[in-house]
Amino acid sequence: MAGGLYVHLPFCASVCPYCDYPVCAVGDTNLSAFVDDVLREAELHASEEPGFDTLYLGGGTPSLIPDDSLMRLLAGLRSTLDVLPSARTFLEVNPEDVTAERLRLWREADVHTVVLGIQSFDDAVLERLGRRHRAVQSYAAVENASSAGFDCVSIDLVYGDELYDIPSWSGALREACALRPHHVSCYELTAAEGGPGSREHAGLFRTTHETLEGAGLRAYSVCSFAAGPEHRSRHNEKYWTLQPHLGLGPSAHSFREPVRRWNVASPRDWSAAVRSGRPATADSETLTPRQLATEALMLGLRTRAGVDPVAIRERFGVDLVAPNRALLERLAGEGLLEGSLVGWAPTRAGLAVADALAARFSVGEDA
Ligand code: SF4
Structure with missing residues (x-):
């Protein structure tokens, strides 16, 4: 990709x-x-x-x-x-x-x-x-x-x-x-x-x-x-589908699954690093499969395309369906989500509260 x-x-x-x-x-x-x-x-x-x-x-x-x-x-x-x-x-x-x-x-x-x-x-x-x-x-x-x-x-x-x-x-x-x-x-x-x-x-x-x-x-x-x-x-x-991206310049973020890293914020420090031939990375984090699945869920619920739980299971090995069956029915009943067990798209009312919607899902803990 x-x-x-x-x-x-x-x-x-x-x-x-x-x-x-x-x-x-x-x-x-x-x-x-x-x-x-x-x-x-x-x-x-x-x-x-x-x-x-x-x-x-x-x-x-x-x-x-x-x-x-x-x-x-x-x-x-x-x-x-x-x-x-x-x-x-x-x-x-x-x-x-x-x-x-x-x-x-x-x-x-x-x-x-x-x-x-x-x-x-x-x-x-x-x-x-x-x-x-x-x-x-x-x-x-x-x-x-x-x-x-x-x-x-x-x-x-x-x-x-x-x-x-x-x-x-x-x-x-x-x-x-x-x-x-x-x-x-x-x-x-x-x-x-x-x-x-x-x-x-x-x-x-x-x-x-x-x-x-x-x-x-x-x-x-x-x-x-x-x-x-x-x-x-x-x-x-x-960004919304967690595809790889490279950021250049002060503060820029980069992502290559499962690692996110970001550059130093100060233009002066950033310049000094790249002029001496060093990466200007300030820090990085390695995301666990559940953190990645959580991000995919949160980002997907901010889009009309929504969330594909099958793709998330195949990509990160995390099952979002089993722990959220009852919730999915409730959200559909509240008019916030439409779709089925294979794809969840927020309605306009769901998009308006997308972050709160994502917070209601259960993703479980990392082993
Ligand atoms: S300072 Fe103003 S012009 Fe510059 S990025 Fe922020 S909003 Fe845009």
């Missing part, structure tokens, strides 16, 4: 107050030298990794990287690691960095999916989020990306009851749909900021799913919607 390749570019023009990603302000960082270090790290893994059929440049704000350095990064990764000719390349960009000329360059560099960090089309919401761009730049970015010929134009939005009531969120979603993106991700702010468990969570979640599905964007996870199966994020699907 081909793997996913992720590069974490941790720099942003400034750090938004709600952000919980491992990022830092770019300041006077030499981004060209950072790209050199990513390519050094790729060299360290050149012989040990399988072919990759996704390549995702995320962050942070990858669109801060000057075009010549970004082209060098893409070309270097593709020649150093076994990036397959069929690989899909994803690039996260912020609206304020997007121009028609840059879009053309990115497209020519074989970027298939451009992921636009729109967050909101409401300037007052953008102000509250501490974002640097304004709605007018978002409209232009989506329209220019749509005419630039990408296979997929994806937009990221955030919501929560600190930001919207149900009518205003519904209006915001309809505005997004009018731009006809191929893919939308809607991230709910954390519980403290109005996320899952908050007063309006259920209503906002239902509004999100009803409005986007009504516009032809089908939910395939808790927060991901695609106009067609070909527009789903092949890269994110690798």
Whole structure:
């Protein structure tokens, strides 16, 4: 099975107050030298990794990287690691960095999916989020990306009851749909900021799913919607199905069953390691079969594809059916799960409480 390749570019023009990603302000960082270090790290893994059929440049704000350095990064990764000719390349960009000329360059560099960090089309919401761009730049970015010929134009939005009531969120979603993106991700702010468990969570979640599905964007996870199966994020699907992935850059995580490892978070420490020819690994853990089965269950219940207990038994030797027969009937009766003993898919109501749903299952103990 081909793997996913992720590069974490941790720099942003400034750090938004709600952000919980491992990022830092770019300041006077030499981004060209950072790209050199990513390519050094790729060299360290050149012989040990399988072919990759996704390549995702995320962050942070990858669109801060000057075009010549970004082209060098893409070309270097593709020649150093076994990036397959069929690989899909994803690039996260912020609206304020997007121009028609840059879009053309990115497209020519074989970027298939451009992921636009729109967050909101409401300037007052953008102000509250501490974002640097304004709605007018978002409209232009989506329209220019749509005419630039990408296979997929994806937009990221955030919501929560600190930001919207149900009518205003519904209006915001309809505005997004009018731009006809191929893919939308809607991230709910954390519980403290109005996320899952908050007063309006259920209503906002239902509004999100009803409005986007009504516009032809089908939910395939808790927060991901695609106009067609070909527009789903092949890269994110690798995380959800525990496929191998290699992460490069500070804080990046890698997984090759049964081992997960992650890089040091500090860009300075990460650079020092890769410049001296050492892996920048901070730590690693070896997951037991039951831990792997638990992850597969939790991740599967966050997707419309759901959980395949037969595949889990074959892959990890863990039987989820026997200890959960009665629970499965109860969950189906509560309208949270549909399917049979050979496949469990959460309903929309089940997706809204996916993590709580997973916590009700019994996976047993490791011997
Ligand atoms: S631009 Fe995105 S990654 Fe950067 S600080 Fe803001 S939310 Fe975080």
